[in-house]
Amino acid sequence: MSVQNRPLSPHLQVYRPQMTSVLSIVHRLTGVALTAGSLLFVYWLVAAATGAEAYETARDLIGSWFGRLLLFGWTVALFYHLCNGIRHLFWDAGLGYELSTAQRSGLVVLAGTVVLTLVAWIAGYAAMGAL
Amino acid sequence: MSLRSPLGRAKGLGSAHEGTGHWWIQRLTSIALVPLTLWFVASVVAMAGADYFAIQEWLSSPVVAGILILFLVAGFYHGALGMQVVIEDYVHHEGAKIAGLMIVNGLSLVLGLAGVLAILSVLFKA
Numbered sequence: 001m002s003v004q005n006r007p008l009s010p011h012l013q014v015y016r017p018q019m020t021s022v023l024s025i026v027h028r029l030t031g032v033a034l035t036a037g038s039l040l041f042v043y044w045l046v047a048a049a050t051g052a053e054a055y056e057t058a059r060d061l062i063g064s065w066f067g068r069l070l071l072f073g074w075t076v077a078l079f080y081h082l083c084n085g086i087r088h089l090f091w092d093a094g095l096g097y098e099l100s101t102a103q104r105s106g107l108v109v110l111a112g113t114v115v116l117t118l119v120a121w122i123a124g125y126a127a128m129g130a131l
Numbered sequence: 132m133s134l135r136s137p138l139g140r141a142k143g144l145g146s147a148h149e150g151t152g153h154w155w156i157q158r159l160t161s162i163a164l165v166p167l168t169l170w171f172v173a174s175v176v177a178m179a180g181a182d183y184f185a186i187q188e189w190l191s192s193p194v195v196a197g198i199l200i201l202f203l204v205a206g207f208y209h210g211a212l213g214m215q216v217v218i219e220d221y222v223h224h225e226g227a228k229i230a231g232l233m234i235v236n237g238l239s240l241v242l243g244l245a246g247v248l249a250i251l252s253v254l255f256k257a
Contacts, residue, residue: 026218035210035235042246048190049249049256052183063180075172082168086162092158121174124179 023106027084030077037074075117081113153212160209167202179244190253200247211236 022101034039038060047058062066087105091094127131133140144150178189181201189195222228 009255026192028213031210031213032217035214038206038210038242042242042249044247045246048183048186049252055186059180077174078168082165086165089161090255120176122219127177128180 019106020102023084027081027088030081030084032071034074034081037070037077040074042068043082047072072117072121078112080109080113083109083116098103098116149241153215157209158225160205160212163201163205164209165203167198168250170198172200187253187256189249191256193254196250196254203243203246203250207246211239214239 044058044062048056062071087096087109090105096102122131142150174189174195178185181189190199215232218228218231218235224233
C-alpha cells in the first residue's frame, strides 16, 4: 500500500499563482518570520533586565543598519500579518467570501501594510528627533 | 451505524481529543493580539532610541509590565499554534514532525518565560 506517495494538501506548485493564494502563503511566511523575529524582542527585554551595559550593546545592535533592516522587515511582516489576520477573522465570521470581495480586501491589506509601516517608521524617526 | 460511543459523540472532541480547541484558541489569541500589537508598536515607536534609564522607568510601571506580559504570552501562544500547523502541513516525516513540534513548543516556552521574567525583574527592581 503506497500510503507514503499520496498527494497531500496544501499544493503550492500545481496552481497558477493568484492574488488570493499568494497573500495566503505570505500570511504563513510572515507568521514564521515573526516567530523567528521574537528572538530579537526577547533578547532586547533580557538585555534591559541585565544592566546598562548589556542594554547599550542591544541598542547599538538593533540601531545598526543591519538591525534596522531586520526591524523594518519585522515591521512589514507584523503589519501584513495583522491586517491579513483581521481579514481572516471576517472569513471566520462567514463574511467576504465573494471572489471580488476577497480580491478587494486583499488590496486593502496590502495598502494597510504599506501605510502602517510608513506611519510607524516616520513616527519613530520623529520621536528620535531625526526628522 | 456509527461506531462512536454516545459519550464520545456528546463530548464532540473527535479523534484528536481536542475538538475545535486549537482553532478556537488561535482565534482568541489573534483577537487579543490586535489591540496588544497596536499598543506595543505605538510604545516602541515612542521609545525609539531611548536610553537604559528611560526603558527602566517605562518597564517599572505595573500597567506597562502587565500589558507587555499579556502581549508576550498571547504572542508566543499564537506563534506556537501557528508554527504547529505549518509543521504539520509541510513536514511529512513522522519523526522530524514530532521533533519540530517539540522544538517549537519548547523554544516558545523558554523564550516566553525569559521575556516575562525579564519584565518582572525590572518591575521589582524599581
